[in-house]
Amino acid sequence: MNRALDIEKANPNAPAMPAGGERESAPPSLIGLTRAELRAAMLEIGVPERQAKMRADQLWRWVYHFGVMDFSAMTNVAKAMRASLEERFTLARPEISTRLISTDGTRKYLIRLADGAEVEAVFIPGVGRAGALCVSSQVGCTLNCTFCHTGTQRLVRNLTAAEIVAQVMIARDDLEEWPTSNEDRQLTNIVFMGMGEPLYNLDNVAKAMDVISDGEGISISRRRITVSTSGVVSEMARLGYDTSAMLAISLHATNDALRDVLVPINRKWPLEELMQACRDYPGLSNARRITFEYVMLKGVNDSIAEAKALVKMLSGIPAKINLIPFNPWPDAPYECSDWETIERFAEVVNRAGYASPIRTPRGRDIFAACGQLKSESVKVRASERRAGA
Ligand code: SAH
Numbered sequence: 001m002n003r004a005l006d007i008e009k010a011n012p013n014a015p016a017m018p019a020g021g022e023r024e025s026a027p028p029s030l031i032g033l034t035r036a037e038l039r040a041a042m043l044e045i046g047v048p049e050r051q052a053k054m055r056a057d058q059l060w061r062w063v064y065h066f067g068v069m070d071f072s073a074m075t076n077v078a079k080a081m082r083a084s085l086e087e088r089f090t091l092a093r094p095e096i097s098t099r100l101i102s103t104d105g106t107r108k109y110l111i112r113l114a115d116g117a118e119v120e121a122v123f124i125p126g127v128g129r130a131g132a133l134c135v136s137s138q139v140g141c142t143l144n145c146t147f148c149h150t151g152t153q154r155l156v157r158n159l160t161a162a163e164i165v166a167q168v169m170i171a172r173d174d175l176e177e178w179p180t181s182n183e184d185r186q187l188t189n190i191v192f193m194g195m196g197e198p199l200y201n202l203d204n205v206a207k208a209m210d211v212i213s214d215g216e217g218i219s220i221s222r223r224r225i226t227v228s229t230s231g232v233v234s235e236m237a238r239l240g241y242d243t244s245a246m247l248a249i250s251l252h253a254t255n256d257a258l259r260d261v262l263v264p265i266n267r268k269w270p271l272e273e274l275m276q277a278c279r280d281y282p283g284l285s286n287a288r289r290i291t292f293e294y295v296m297l298k299g300v301n302d303s304i305a306e307a308k309a310l311v312k313m314l315s316g317i318p319a320k321i322n323l324i325p326f327n328p329w330p331d332a333p334y335e336c337s338d339w340e341t342i343e344r345f346a347e348v349v350n351r352a353g354y355a356s357p358i359r360t361p362r363g364r365d366i367f368a369a370c371g372q373l374k375s376e377s378v379k380v381r382a383s384e385r386r387a388g389a
């Protein structure tokens with residue numbers, strides 16, 4: 001059943017991928033570049049060294065505050081310089097191959113990157129201060145959590161920082177939120193809960209956060225950016241020190257035997273080490289709590305005893321608990337717990353002092369919910385490419 005209200009192919013005029021998978025070499029886009037990279041781009045078009053920073057700052061404002069898509073809109077940039085910019089660069093965003101809007105207002109974007117790989121970003125209204133964008137950090141995921149659809153995707157690579165930033169720009173374009181307003185904006189929060197394990201791509205995630213949180217541009221503050229990890233303990237301290245991001249942990253089990261199965265990275269970093277890394281997370285306080293995500297799997301991890309174990313395990317850690325009803329996908333080996341079971345589990349969590357722990361599933365009708373993200377098109381395109389070769 002597809003209850004999606006609006007299915008459309010965006011950008012119908014965008015050039016198709018040439019047969020054989022090669023792309024004509026288009027000029028590079030400035031979208032997603034850091035301040036240092038924009039400055040280097042200025043030097044490349046012959047801006048003298050002493051002016052490069054000032055020019056890059058000007059450009060920054062046009063790109064990330066006004067969101068312009070055309071160099072001609074940059075009215076305080078000299079005509080000659082606009083012409084050189086135009087010749088050498090573009091302001092193109094990656095192509096949106098499909099855009100879906102759910103009956104609940106959730107918007108899902110399937111984004112085609114320059115090499116033809118695809119990732120998803122999902123805008124969820126009513127989450128965070130006004131609305132959160134769930135972004136991807138990798139194409140696919142190398143980890144194989146048994147309840148997650150993304151983990152079954154074969155093609156995997158890290159996203160560049162620019163590709164991460166571009167997801168935010170695409171959502172802003174679609175929500176018509178340029179120039180960046182500080183009042184009344186719909187996109188106020190970012191969650192790294194899309195495809196991929198962000199702590200396996202931390203350098204690019206951190207670089208992207210520098211761009212997204214910059215107050216002269218997109219201006220989403222670091223305390224409104226949450227990074228979710230399956231438990232890459234070795235990178236957690238660096239995440240805190242380098243980015244000041246809010247942390248979310250995909251916990252899903254309260255004992256190692258079960259977590260080894262559900263979240264196999266647990267075999268490398270078992271619960272005790274994970275919990276210690278949480279206690280040590282830089283900046284942790286009652287105002288900056290860690291979110292613990294717990295997917296509700298029927299007959300697997302949803303007993304009252306486990307609810308009690310969960311509460312006990314988190315005692316002493318400033319924490320929020322998020323119970324996520326399992327979102328099914330084709331041939332998934334699990335089912336979602338019954339509603340009464342979830343409520344009874346939540347009741348135990350609630351009595352321990354954690355408010356509103358159940359996360360309402362969003363965008364289920366468009367397969368935009370947690371763990372449903374998987375770009376089927378990757379496979380289709382690969383076979384198309386083979387046919388074309
Ligand atoms: N790789 C990171 C971030 C992306 S997953 C991580 O695992 O934390 C975002 C959240 O969705 C994680 O908590 C993940 O465990 C959860 N999730 C994955 N598949 C799900 C499914 N089918 N139903 C509900 N939640 C799921």
Ligand code: SF4
Binds near residue numbers: 143
């Ligand atoms: Fe990867 Fe997260 Fe899915 Fe596990 S839950 S397979 S870490 S995306």
